[in-house]
Amino acid sequence: xxxxxxxxxxxxxxxxxxxxxxxxxxxxxxxxxxxxxxxxxxxxxxxxxxxxxxxxxxxxxxxxxxxxxxxxxxxxxxxxxxxxxxxxxxxxxxxxxxxxxxxxxxxxxxxxxxxxxxxxxxxxxxxxxxxxxxxxxxxxxxxxxxxxxxxxxxxxxxxxxxxxxxxxxxxxxxxxxxxxxxxxxxxxxxxxxxxxxxxxxxxxxxxxxxxxxxxxxxxxxxxxxxxxxxxxxxxxxxxxxxxxxxxxxxxxxxxxxxxxxxxxxxxxxxxxxxxxxxxxxxxxxxxxxxxxxxxxxxxxxxx
Amino acid sequence: xxxxxxxxxxxxxxxxxxxxxxxxxxxxxxxxxxxxxxxxxxxxxxxxxxxxxxxxxxxxxxxxxxxxxxxxxxxxxxxxxxxxxxxxxxxxxxxxxxxxxxxxxxxxxxxxxxxxxxxxxxxxxxxxxxxxxxxxxxxxxxxxxxxxxxxxxxxxxxxxxxxxxxxxxxxxxxxxxxxxxxxxxxxxxxxxxxxxxxxxxxxxxxxxxxxxxxxxxxxxxxxxxxxxxxxxxxxxxxxxxxxxxxxxxxxxxxxxxxxxxxxxxxxxxxxxxxxxxxxxxxxxxxxxxxxxxxxxxxxxxxxxxxxxxxxxxxxxxxxxxxxxxxxxxxxxxxxxxxxxxxxxxxxxxxxxxxxxxxxxxxxxxxxxxxxxxxxxxxxxxxxxxxxxxxxxxxxxxxxxxxxxxxxxxxxxxxxxxxxxx
Numbered sequence: 001x002x003x004x005x006x007x008x009x010x011x012x013x014x015x016x017x018x019x020x021x022x023x024x025x026x027x028x029x030x031x032x033x034x035x036x037x038x039x040x041x042x043x044x045x046x047x048x049x050x051x052x053x054x055x056x057x058x059x060x061x062x063x064x065x066x067x068x069x070x071x072x073x074x075x076x077x078x079x080x081x082x083x084x085x086x087x088x089x090x091x092x093x094x095x096x097x098x099x100x101x102x103x104x105x106x107x108x109x110x111x112x113x114x115x116x117x118x119x120x121x122x123x124x125x126x127x128x129x130x131x132x133x134x135x136x137x138x139x140x141x142x143x144x145x146x147x148x149x150x151x152x153x154x155x156x157x158x159x160x161x162x163x164x165x166x167x168x169x170x171x172x173x174x175x176x177x178x179x180x181x182x183x184x185x186x187x188x189x190x191x192x193x194x195x196x197x198x199x200x201x202x203x204x205x206x207x208x209x210x211x212x213x214x215x216x217x218x219x220x221x222x223x224x225x226x227x228x229x230x231x232x233x234x235x236x237x238x239x240x241x242x243x244x245x246x247x248x249x250x251x252x253x254x255x256x257x258x259x260x261x262x263x264x265x266x267x268x269x270x271x272x273x274x275x276x277x278x279x280x281x282x283x284x285x286x287x288x289x290x291x292x293x294x295x296x297x298x299x300x301x302x303x
Numbered sequence: 304x305x306x307x308x309x310x311x312x313x314x315x316x317x318x319x320x321x322x323x324x325x326x327x328x329x330x331x332x333x334x335x336x337x338x339x340x341x342x343x344x345x346x347x348x349x350x351x352x353x354x355x356x357x358x359x360x361x362x363x364x365x366x367x368x369x370x371x372x373x374x375x376x377x378x379x380x381x382x383x384x385x386x387x388x389x390x391x392x393x394x395x396x397x398x399x400x401x402x403x404x405x406x407x408x409x410x411x412x413x414x415x416x417x418x419x420x421x422x423x424x425x426x427x428x429x430x431x432x433x434x435x436x437x438x439x440x441x442x443x444x445x446x447x448x449x450x451x452x453x454x455x456x457x458x459x460x461x462x463x464x465x466x467x468x469x470x471x472x473x474x475x476x477x478x479x480x481x482x483x484x485x486x487x488x489x490x491x492x493x494x495x496x497x498x499x500x501x502x503x504x505x506x507x508x509x510x511x512x513x514x515x516x517x518x519x520x521x522x523x524x525x526x527x528x529x530x531x532x533x534x535x536x537x538x539x540x541x542x543x544x545x546x547x548x549x550x551x552x553x554x555x556x557x558x559x560x561x562x563x564x565x566x567x568x569x570x571x572x573x574x575x576x577x578x579x580x581x582x583x584x585x586x587x588x589x590x591x592x593x594x595x596x597x598x599x600x601x602x603x604x605x606x607x608x609x610x611x612x613x614x615x616x617x618x619x620x621x622x623x624x625x626x627x628x629x630x631x632x633x634x635x636x637x638x639x640x641x642x643x644x645x646x647x648x649x650x651x652x653x654x655x656x657x658x659x660x661x662x663x664x665x666x667x668x669x670x671x672x673x674x675x676x677x678x679x680x681x682x683x684x685x686x687x688x689x690x691x692x693x694x695x696x697x698x699x700x701x702x703x704x705x706x707x708x709x710x711x712x713x714x715x716x717x718x719x720x721x722x723x724x
Contacts, residue, residue: 046707047353049447077716165565248568248569
């Protein structure tokens, strides 16, 4: 007969077993590729094929590539594109937040019975492939496209503008359009969870709508904002098809384009891998900050 | 040993025609240099060795015991013939004619760039019978033993090839490759949109550094070709340079184009986009310009296309690239006898001509007269300048494989140019 202790031991075993698929997933799709990336970055150059080859044994790794690539990124030949990527991601994330927050707030507070429909409409564009949506923008933004026609109709433009040849605003527009729904959804979930009795208490204590928002809603939705911003920033940093499709000019390339170029060049594979690792390090810092604040907020709410 | 392929004598007027053509063929120099193995190249950690020939130092690639050519007199395999090539590089009616003559099917697998192609051959992901390496990739393909030596008894039509390319400097004795087509890299434009006078310029490559082409000029998304323009524009014809100063000058020069004309780097600009008015002037492979005609929208006149190759200028000493595409048979080909027959078939004058009308790159056959290409309707009169002749190899520069250390420097320059900083 199983005692209570046995049962509890069995149950611990069960919980561990349930974590196994997740662990296997992480090993297979994160740890292994990351290890491969390091092996290529610190690997060797095949002298015959001029291609970057991985070195699997860490004892033989040569980390010289990292200072070299960091030198190119900070003040070197890749400095401009690195800065540009940060500016694009910063501006696009801010715009996403400015657009996404009111939408999420409206959905959570005031949409009422339309809520399901509106959420569905926000998600709907994602039934269409990203590439197809960017190609639609290519048509809309063409010299004889609807955007120019509309802007000329309302007299905002005198002559059609060539939007698709190297304009920062076009690429940022594409980035915002592409990623804003990913910010709205977690933000909506966070705002929806705010207990309405807290808001009522604020009102009862004499706070007006603006003060209630600034001192109650905004702090309580901080987790959602952080989650949404992190979720969109990760793919924004690695994006390379939006600038390719909406501009194709050296003026608007992002670091993702450079990684793509190096990795596919054969000879530049190690540089591409090192760039990826450095970018990951920056993103990890962002993630660490996010986890830190989320854990802090969770502790606070448990008090 | 770091390879440093400088070729100071390889310039217009430095040597006479006969001497130069002999250099392309490498006749006379080959025996001594190749046999002692002192030619430019670098040894590797194992017995693999990359030999890079230059016009002054031609190479004969070695044969390996474990990679012999096929025996003579074998029957052809039942097929299918598996071709591994760029998209649209062999005319389908020509393939069908081959198919009919030998009673075999054909399969055509494409690749997007050379790196991808070589990766696929290395991983043995597919077994292909015919591959088409450009000359600057030939040394690594042979050194890495991706190709098998050719058995010339199956290739009687090799005799049709220009004498200067029967035994070229990059592969003396045509041991592993046979020339397929020749081409140049020049400048193309639409006469209905812009009217540059390249003949009158002291350096025709400077045409791109002109604000009147803001937003309508493009260059290739190809590091060898476009850094090459940067080098030509800064006054050197050394397009295989290992000199960091020359590369830095080229980088700075190319970067000027971003603010000056908002240049874009494309791979389809010189044929598809220029036909749709996406560009008015573009850096161009001669074959692309011929193919552009097919991309003009219905009802529009493709005779507005023009092409100019700077080395032909009377006013200027600026260079221009000229090169050779080759046929080769991968080492692990499943149908090597069929592959030999295919190469021989493509060297037949008639088939080569039919393929040329489509690809735009002339086959280097002495049985063809380039002067009749226009009169016989293979090339329209406005594009007569796209025809690459044997003499063009005297005035142009050939791309040569870079050593890995130099190639990575070129890549970094290219990444910087492409990212505008």
